[in-house]
Amino acid sequence: MERIYVFDTTLRDGEQSPGAAMTVEQKYEVALQLVRLGVDVIEAGFPVSSPQQFRGCQVIAEKVKGVVIAALARAVEKDLDLAAESIQKAEHPRIHTFISTSPLHMQFKLKKDPETVLEMAKHAVRYARSKCAEVEFSPEDGTRSEVPFLCRVLEAVIKEGATIINIPDTVGYTTPYEFERFLKAILEGTPNIDKAMLSVHCHNDLGLAVANTLAALRVGARQIEVTVNGIGERAGNAALEEVVMCLHVRKDQFPYTTGINTRQIYPTSKLLSTILGFPIARNKPIVGENAFAHESGIHQDGVLKKRETYEIMTPESVGRDESKIVLGRHSGMHGFSKRLKDLGITLSEKELKEAYERFLVIADRKKEVFDEDIYAIIGDQLGQEVDMYALEYFNVITGNQSIPTATVRIRRGDELLEEAATGDGPIDAVFRAIERATGITGSLQEYNVQAVTPGKQAVGEVGVVVLFDEHRCVGRGASTDILEASARAYLSAMNRYRALKGNHKEEKEVKETQ
Secondary structure, three states, X not given: OEEOEEEEOOOOOHHHXXXXXXXXXXXXXXXXXXXXXXXXXXXXXXXXXXXXXXXXHHHHHHHOOOOEEEEEXXXXXXXXXXXXXXXXOOOEEEEEEEEEOOHHHXXXXXXXXXXXXXXXXXXXXXXXXXXXXXXXXXXXOHHHOOHHHHHHHHHHHHHHOOOEEEEEEOOOOOOHHHHHHHHHHHHHHOOOHHHOEEEEEEEOOOOOHHHHHHHHHHOOOOEEEEEHHHOOOXXXXXXXXXXXXXXXXXXXXXXXXXXXXXXXXXHHHHHHHHHHOOOOOOOOOOXXXXXXXXXXXXXXXXXXXXXXXXXXXXXXXXXXXXOEEOOOOOOOHHHHHHHHHHOOOOOOHHHHHHHHHHHHHHHOOOOOOOHHHHHHHHHHHHOOOOOOEEEEEEEEEEEOOEEEEEEEEEEEOOEEEEEEEEOOOHHHHHHHHHHHHHOOOOEEEEEEEEEOOOOOOOOEEEEEEEEEOOEEEEEEEEEOOHHHHHHHHHHHHXXXXXXXXXXXXXXXXXXXXX
16 A cells, blocks of 8 residues: 655644644654654744744754654745754754745735746745755645646746645635646646655645545645644644544545554544643544444444444544443433443343433433432432442632642441542542542543533533553543532542442452352
8 A cells, every 4th residue: 555644734833723832842742742643744833933933843853753853934045044953953854845826825915926936936945955855845825826837836846856745725725626636737737746745735714624635645645734633723724633544444445554553643632632722622533522422322222232333443443442322311221221231230120121211311401411320310219329439528728828638528328438638739639538538549541621511600520531450440520619520520430440340350250150
């Protein structure tokens, strides 16, 4: 299969998203993760735009090895000088220079005639080649450029030494079929195009960035310019995770390979989301909370019988945990009984039917039914407390000049457990107090909080992933008080761990008996 090269511009175009600015240290951290992910090129920044941009490129070029490090520059000598200086210590440096070629941009943005633009492009590539062995050239607003003039520019810059020709759909204007025809016209109209690699850079203003990128591969593009989570100017860029997984899943349509380690996709997505403070949309393909979640009873039944009925890839293939069965008003008996089994609860057929009827009543009032709700349903139905930890009371003392201290009271059946602890912050103190009370210690792997209702009195939902021994357990809690929601989420994860241990113990005893 032919190799597709992944050019990641998260640290340059992605960082141009409003509110997405990163410190030098954060850019370096993301760059290291991009290496683990397996990208071929990291566009580290636009050095001329600010001293911090220059320094970010410099640090990444000096410290990040094993990939091409590119810096962006306009077709002017000052930009090119700073770009070359910023990446001079890279193992594999590349200068990426650009100039607008569409009639609209040349007239109103550059205020220059086409012949002047042509000469500027030639000079920029020639000048860049004198400072760096590898030069990429982009005609900005390429898809709204006139093909005959664009072919003249590309032929000239290739003669000057550009070895990568990138065609940007700068404003996300083109469509897949149109883009294919446009690229074919360029390939046919540029005599020396075979001396350069064809690349594409697609924006998502019409939601077509991924589709346009895939269309470009069909006609000969072999480098794709993408960003993690699809961040970037305006509506963003083609999302790395979506393009890569399209190639991974649909090899029948796209017989290509990349250097991407797909199991690093989700960790990379989460790292960037955490650093920027940009939440990932729940319905975002590949990395969204709902990407491998099933609520419909028909879907749950199918997935539980055979995963492929409703999943075209495994969550593990992108570095995620197993698929999630979300319990709600659309859930069926199969999904409900599977959750009971996961929680270590065994019911007779009659009890299961009665519990399911009670579950449906609650599901009609809530968007999602949590494990705590299920425990309450079962406990009420059987007239007894289910063997689980439940939060009875908590109190937190905190401030910017005091050590956060938490006291918790936890019920387990008829037993009340009470403990206090200090922590680095109020939530850490609550978690430590819970661990002291229960005698179970875990390692917090992920912590997420989001509002599930609007307004000042919004209900906050907290999700945690906690590592107990070798078990990664997910917990959720909701409350108008985030500290309370956090405590409930941690106890939810702890209860799931205890259920898993109980299941494993029962399985072991059965095997030993046999």
